[in-house]
Amino acid sequence: MTRFILGIDTSCDDTGVGLVECLPGGGVAVRANRVWSQTVHAQYGGVMPELASREHVERIDSVVGEALKEAGLSLRDLGAVAATSGPGLVGALLVGLMYGKGLAQALGVPFYAAHHLEGHIYAAASEEALEPPYLALVVSGGHTHLFDVAREGEYQLIGATKDDAAGEAFDKVARLAGLGYPGGPAISEAALRGDPDAVPFKEPLRGQTGYDFSFSGLKTAALLASRAGAKPDDLAASFQRAAVHTLVKTTVRAAEALGRTTVVVSGGVAANRALRRAFGATGLRVVFPGQGLNTDNGAMIALAGAAAIRAGRAPSPLGVGAQAYAPLAG
């Protein structure tokens, strides 16, 4: 049995390396999770792809070393290596993918290419075994995707954002309210001091029969309220409540229609306390990633690798390439 799996994610501006242990009873445990978050992009107001690739090259070796140290392991203990192959910035992805393939080949262990969103979903396996069927809501900086997972590894996209991703909306509203970056944590902190009734927001896509999401209307309403003099804390509290409401209501409606009783909620926005509280009150069994596993990290990729091994999937050919665009499901 494969015991220790190293996972690498370099899809954007975080160099993430994690280690998981496959336990004899079929469970998994995260043994290390090290993330180097690049700061070089702050001066540009957005991620500069070429700079991201170069920083990954400079950092990856030391982040792998830190992860092994945290777990008290050496390279020889590894039974498999997994790395993100897409979606993401191609140059950035290539660094982790090539490093992972090279390491697996040098050690003579299997290599698994992982899908970034499958990684976000499997981040929740750090807390509980993910047994299909379940719904998976990925709410991150680039995605707001609702999947129905009827069987292991089979993803059906049943809803997605029509415009901004949830995390992107948190970031933009935080910016216009002058609350700083990254916006998610800034909004949730400011919301503690604000009045959620202060700024009225209309529910996006009210009355829809599908399970899509939309955040551009909330963003515009936030901009108008800010110009009209709304206090940043009130804006944060009111926006957060509206964003959480639409995410939870749509997901619950989908769960009821499809007869699903378990929902996995992951991606950076899943760190939001108000969102966790609201999902906790739905009566559904809701599984969130453990601490430090919501935003991009390597442990979630090692967890996806562990799931692939458990499901008996074949290792990836070493010719597998990086993909900027790679839908998980149709």
Ligand SMILES: Nc1ncnc2c1ncn2[C@@H]1O[C@H](COP(=O)(O)OP(=O)(O)OP(=O)(O)O)[C@@H](O)[C@H]1O
């Ligand atoms: N407590 C929080 N509340 C709300 N949003 C949050 C919180 N913490 C982080 N976020 C948001 O999560 C996002 C980052 O998440 P993540 O790292 O999963 O996204 P990403 O990897 O950039 O996007 P993708 O995975 O779609 O490519 C940011 O938009 C950030 O504002």
Ligand SMILES: [Mg+2]
């Ligand atoms: Mg991500």
